[in-house]
Amino acid sequence: METRLSRRTLLKAGALLAGGVLAGCAPKVVEVTKIVEKPVEKIVEKTVVVEKEKVVKETVVQEKVVKETVVVDAAAKRAEVKGKIVWDTFRANPPWDKDRLDSFKQLYPNVEVELRMGVADQQANYAKWYAMEAAGDLGDVLQFDPSHFHFWRAADKNIIMPIDDLVAADNTDLTQWYEQFVNMSRYKGKLWGLPSWGWSGFDCLVVNEVALNEIGVKELPDPQQYAVTWDQILEWIHKSHKASGDKVERYGFNWAGGEAGFTVMCRWFGGELINPEGTKTVFQDDEKALKGLRMVYDLVVKEKLAPAPGALGQGVSNEIACAEGRLTMYHCGSLCAVNAQKAVKDNTKAKITVILFPKREDGKIPSQIRGGAWQVHKTSKYPMIAYQFIKHLTSKEGCLGFNLFGGNTALVRPDVLPLLIAQIPMYKHFLNNLANGMVIHAPANSRGREYTDAIAQNGAKLMDAIKPVPFEQGVKEMAAEIQKVLDTPPA
Amino acid sequence: MDSTITAQIAITRAKRRISPAVIRENVNGYLFLAPWLIGFFGLFLGPALASLYFSFTQYDVLSPSKWIGVGNYVKMFTADNLFYTSLARTLYFTGLSVPLGVFGSMVLAILLNMKLKGTVIYRTLFFMPSLVPLVSAVVLWLWLLNPDWGIVNNALRYIGIKPPAWFADRNWALPSLVMVGLWGSIGGTRMIIFLAGLQGIPEELYDAAAIDGANTWNRIRHVTIPLLSPTIFFNLVLAIIGALQAFQGAFVATEGGPAYATWFFGLHIYKHAFDYWNMGYASALAWFFAVVIIGLTILQQRLSTKWVFYYGA
Numbered sequence: 049m050e051t052r053l054s055r056r057t058l059l060k061a062g063a064l065l066a067g068g069v070l071a072g073c074a075p076k077v078v079e080v081t082k083i084v085e086k087p088v089e090k091i092v093e094k095t096v097v098v099e100k101e102k103v104v105k106e107t108v109v110q111e112k113v114v115k116e117t118v119v120v121d122a123a124a125k126r127a128e129v130k131g132k133i134v135w136d137t138f139r140a141n142p143p144w145d146k147d148r149l150d151s152f153k154q155l156y157p158n159v160e161v162e163l164r165m166g167v168a169d170q171q172a173n174y175a176k177w178y179a180m181e182a183a184g185d186l187g188d189v190l191q192f193d194p195s196h197f198h199f200w201r202a203a204d205k206n207i208i209m210p211i212d213d214l215v216a217a218d219n220t221d222l223t224q225w226y227e228q229f230v231n232m233s234r235y236k237g238k239l240w241g242l243p244s245w246g247w248s249g250f251d252c253l254v255v256n257e258v259a260l261n262e263i264g265v266k267e268l269p270d271p272q273q274y275a276v277t278w279d280q281i282l283e284w285i286h287k288s289h290k291a292s293g294d295k296v297e298r299y300g301f302n303w304a305g306g307e308a309g310f311t312v313m314c315r316w317f318g319g320e321l322i323n324p325e326g327t328k329t330v331f332q333d334d335e336k337a338l339k340g341l342r343m344v345y346d347l348v349v350k351e352k353l354a355p356a357p358g359a360l361g362q363g364v365s366n367e368i369a370c371a372e373g374r375l376t377m378y379h380c381g382s383l384c385a386v387n388a389q390k391a392v393k394d395n396t397k398a399k400i401t402v403i404l405f406p407k408r409e410d411g412k413i414p415s416q417i418r419g420g421a422w423q424v425h426k427t428s429k430y431p432m433i434a435y436q437f438i439k440h441l442t443s444k445e446g447c448l449g450f451n452l453f454g455g456n457t458a459l460v461r462p463d464v465l466p467l468l469i470a471q472i473p474m475y476k477h478f479l480n481n482l483a484n485g486m487v488i489h490a491p492a493n494s495r496g497r498e499y500t501d502a503i504a505q506n507g508a509k510l511m512d513a514i515k516p517v518p519f520e521q522g523v524k525e526m527a528a529e530i531q532k533v534l535d536t537p538p539a
Numbered sequence: 540m541d542s543t544i545t546a547q548i549a550i551t552r553a554k555r556r557i558s559p560a561v562i563r564e565n566v567n568g569y570l571f572l573a574p575w576l577i578g579f580f581g582l583f584l585g586p587a588l589a590s591l592y593f594s595f596t597q598y599d600v601l602s603p604s605k606w607i608g609v610g611n612y613v614k615m616f617t618a619d620n621l622f623y624t625s626l627a628r629t630l631y632f633t634g635l636s637v638p639l640g641v642f643g644s645m646v647l648a649i650l651l652n653m654k655l656k657g658t659v660i661y662r663t664l665f666f667m668p669s670l671v672p673l674v675s676a677v678v679l680w681l682w683l684l685n686p687d688w689g690i691v692n693n694a695l696r697y698i699g700i701k702p703p704a705w706f707a708d709r710n711w712a713l714p715s716l717v718m719v720g721l722w723g724s725i726g727g728t729r730m731i732i733f734l735a736g737l738q739g740i741p742e743e744l745y746d747a748a749a750i751d752g753a754n755t756w757n758r759i760r761h762v763t764i765p766l767l768s769p770t771i772f773f774n775l776v777l778a779i780i781g782a783l784q785a786f787q788g789a790f791v792a793t794e795g796g797p798a799y800a801t802w803f804f805g806l807h808i809y810k811h812a813f814d815y816w817n818m819g820y821a822s823a824l825a826w827f828f829a830v831v832i833i834g835l836t837i838l839q840q841r842l843s844t845k846w847v848f849y850y851g852a
Contacts, residue, residue, distance in 0.1 A: 171814065175813045175814075178600055178601060178816060179600065181601060182600045182601060201816075205599075205601040205602065207601070294696065294701070294702075295687070296687060355687070356686055356704050356707040356708075357706075357707045357796070357797055358681065358685065358686065358706055358707045359685065359686045359687045359704070359707060360687075361682070361685055361687075361688070362678060362681035362682050362685065495815070497814045497815050498815050501795075501810070501814075504796070505795065505796055505797075505798055505799050505802075506798065508796050508797045508798045509709070509797070509798035509799075512709060512797065512798060514704050514707065514708045514709070515708065515709050515710060539599065539815070539816065
């Protein structure tokens with residue numbers, strides 16, 4: 049039997065369906081609004097009662113009521129905020145990211161935050177973001193990290209906005225983060241973001257204590273005393289290196305290639321790789337900088353106490369080699385120290401500790417703070433909402449979760465450190481360096497990627513133990529190549 | 540005269556009138572062609588022409604492009620020393636990998652064309668490495684060629700040879716990439732094409748050569764190679780183009796290092812385009828290289844008249 053459907057019936061059914069869908073979507077919002085509104089009425093009434101009766105018997109009680117009123121007023125104000133922002137990020141950090149979204153929703157019930165995951169590879173993700181920016185599709189909350197040299201380009205290209213006005217309007221206390229991590233986001237006299245991840249970078253030698261015990265070093269001094277001297281370090285590297293013929297059983301040392309590694313080598317004795325303005329290479333004419341480079345050159349090229357690139361094995365990092373007892377010590381920072389500790393599988397082969405680099409004559413700690421930052425898109429329709437969201441991401445709870453559940457190393461807030469140290473005691477060694485570490489010097493022309501490539505490739509040539517080049521020649525060539533990048537017109 | 544004109548007009552009108560069936564057939568035809576046409580114009584020709592325009596501009600993707608004429612082309616010859624470095628590395632790679640690869644595939648095909656027992660198994664075994672993606676092959680070989688404890692160096696040490704550091708050595712990194720490439724390509728499609736070419740050579744030519752007293756070497760030299768020359772030419776052209784575009788191996792294994800030892804032209808283009816965001820300059824590099832490849836292909840085509848023999852042509 050065939051049932052004919054009239055046009056009127058069809059329209060009715062359509063209307064009913066649409067109404068049903070709308071009705072199904074709507075109640076959530078209404079419910080949330082009600083929940084927020086109710087306590088407001090309740091507490092306001094309470095306050096009125098207190099004032100009318102004037103029975104302020106106990107000051108404590110009055111204070112409590114006033115505080116509650118303020119909180120509720122703020123909550124009421126937040127409930128009035130409406131808008132939608134997009135959070136673009138490149139790494140899934142479950143369950144941290146979901147927790148941040150849910151908890152922000154509780155604070156701002158009428159704000160919608162859309163999370164968009166990019167690609168896990170950070171550099172590939174930046175390529176995608178630039179393309180999205182060109183297409184006008186980049187989100188409101190972003191992460192152009194200074195330590196990956198994308199921050200300055202993003203600022204120069206008007207992708208991100210300075211947040212000084214937002215900080216002032218919100219009356220944000222910037223001292224809740226370590227000053228150096230906040231300073232990483234300062235550029236052209238403005239602040240462009242709040243710290244995301246961060247660690248004290250390339251400020252230590254990650255050490256396998258078992259290897260040192262074997263050569264008679266019974267106990268290392270407390271790292272926080274900066275008591276180990278360079279002479280001791282060199283002696284331990286030499287003594288702990290174990291080789292027979294071509295076969296190396298344990299390397300005494302491994303150096304850190306790349307921009308941060310070379311920068312800190314130059315800083316060990318008081319020099320710099322480039323000037324703070326980011327316009328000139330200075331290391332080639334500075335004996336203090338050359339002293340550090342020459343020391344590594346001798347260890348790597350002349351004495352061959354470090355592995356050739358890849359010699360540890362494909363995918364075998366310094367952390368793993370150190371944890372397996374195949375490497376006594378290597379140049380890195382707090383992140384690597386903790387990773388090496390996690391990589392130890394056999395306590396008889398490795399026990400990880402650190403030697404913080406001896407302080408320089410000027411009292412500074414040779415280091416280069418590593419870190420990222422959350423930023424707000426320049427053309428965000430809701431900059432204050434986006435700002436509140438990045439503040440929420442890097443709040444005490446946000447930062448703690450970013451470490452514990454998101455799997456990142458975000459040592460950017462003094463107030464989370466005690467909690468993290470309770471879990472990973474190794475972090476306590478770095479407290480002073482986190483507060484007083486040295487910041488990065490970036491190329492003034494925002495050509496950070498060319499800069500890092502020039503250092504990595506020419507640095508590899510300088511420290512090439514297989515086909516050595518004379519130290520002076522390697523330094524000269526490296527300086528010339530880096531200077532070429534610094535002389536390139538702005539990106 | 541008039542009747543002739545009238546007849547012609549009638550024919551023309553009849554020709555113009557296209558039946559609905561023909562129209563439908565044409566529409567269907569174009570619909571089937573549409574994916575390819577959209578792909579060709581939208582994803583290939585469009586971007587290619589856009590990149591030609593960008594090659595004359597300063598363009599970083601984030602700002603509007605700025606016309607600078609031949610500035611990028613001048614820059615590559617005068618102010619970019621990595622241009623010459625990358626060009627030299629690429630030509631060295633091509634010069635090493637193409638003759639070894641084409642000759643190796645041909646020899647292997649000749650051997651596998653002999654009607655011996657188990658040939659099919661050998662063909663399969665030799666073909667298998669070509670099924671491994673290059674990236675995986677590179678990672679595998681990084682393990683095998685590990686300077687300290689890789690199986691290759693351990694074997695070399697065992698027989699008393701001081702082994703090189705392979706990818707870690709500035710002089711050996713590029714030959715190492717050639718080696719990995721050959722492992723994957725010698726027994727691959729190139730060998731299959733050679734086999735097909737070999738099987739197209741008429742048996743009677745070999746018989747005639749045998750009757751004339753030609754030994755195996757002479758038969759290969761005077762029958763196989765001349766008759767295989769169109770196949771050699773085809774494989775040579777493709778191999779040169781492929782080698783000039785070398786990128787993946789260096790990108791995965793060495794990132795262009797150590798000390799620019801494997802900084803291929805393809806990597807140089809990639810770096811400028813997607814890492815340094817000099818998209819205009821990268822476009823110019825790409826167009827320069829396209830011209831080089833086209834030029835080399837035309838040159839090979841011209842030279843082929845001197846050595847390629849088309850049987851029966």
